[in-house]
Amino acid sequence: MRYIITFLLLFLNWVIWSGMLDAFHLSLGVISCILVTYMTHDILFKREKFSSKHIVEVIRFIKYIPWLLYQIFLSNIHVASLVLNPKMPIKPELIRFKTKLKKDISLTTFANSITLTPGTITADIIEGEFYVHALSKKVADDLLAGEMENRVAHIFMED
């Protein structure tokens, strides 16, 4: 199963990047995609079997992206207002808080979402504790309210 999915993803990429749809280029693509699939099938997907649970995860992740973009937009405007304010009312602090997430993939998603949102950077995760550098009190409070954490937990079914 993962052979087929890896092959289809690679071939989609080939078609997008080559842009030539004649038989010669497509057959070259099929040959090289089969070779690359054979060599790297265990890198892209670690699991052997796919169930409906994973499809639900993918759908929930896609639903999460627009919310994340909206959040990035809001906090970017906030940071821009901080930068352009002559008094520059920043209050940088290093926050430490415990998380309820367990799986590696959800920790990574949450950490990258925090870093993508302007005003907060994940500095480190040590044994389930996040070290986050926050630029102002507002972004720190937004983060500690835990909405993003709950949404990530919902994607990977940890709630």
Add this chain to the structure above:
Amino acid sequence: MSILAIIFILTGVFFFTTATIGLLRFPDFYCRMQATGKGDTLGALLSLTGLALYNLHHGFSLPTILVSIKIMFIAIFIFVANPTSTHAITKSGLDCGVEPFTKEEVIR
């Protein structure tokens, strides 16, 4: 379509500008990371979306649509690479003992 593209690119340039001003104004290493690492994500997304739309303004055909898809792929790669590198630089700063500007460690 062109007007929409111009609006997108101008907004993106605005966020790039604020990122650069922030780089010059903020007091310490971490705050400067905040300004540069972050203004870029939205700035790059908006500018690249604007370019992808501008690319379509001659009309929809297969080559132009493919070029627009490739431009949006650049945005996706920036969205994956930017937080990772920002995190790596911040973590190495913390490991080397660069002191944050106000040293308040709040435990909540």
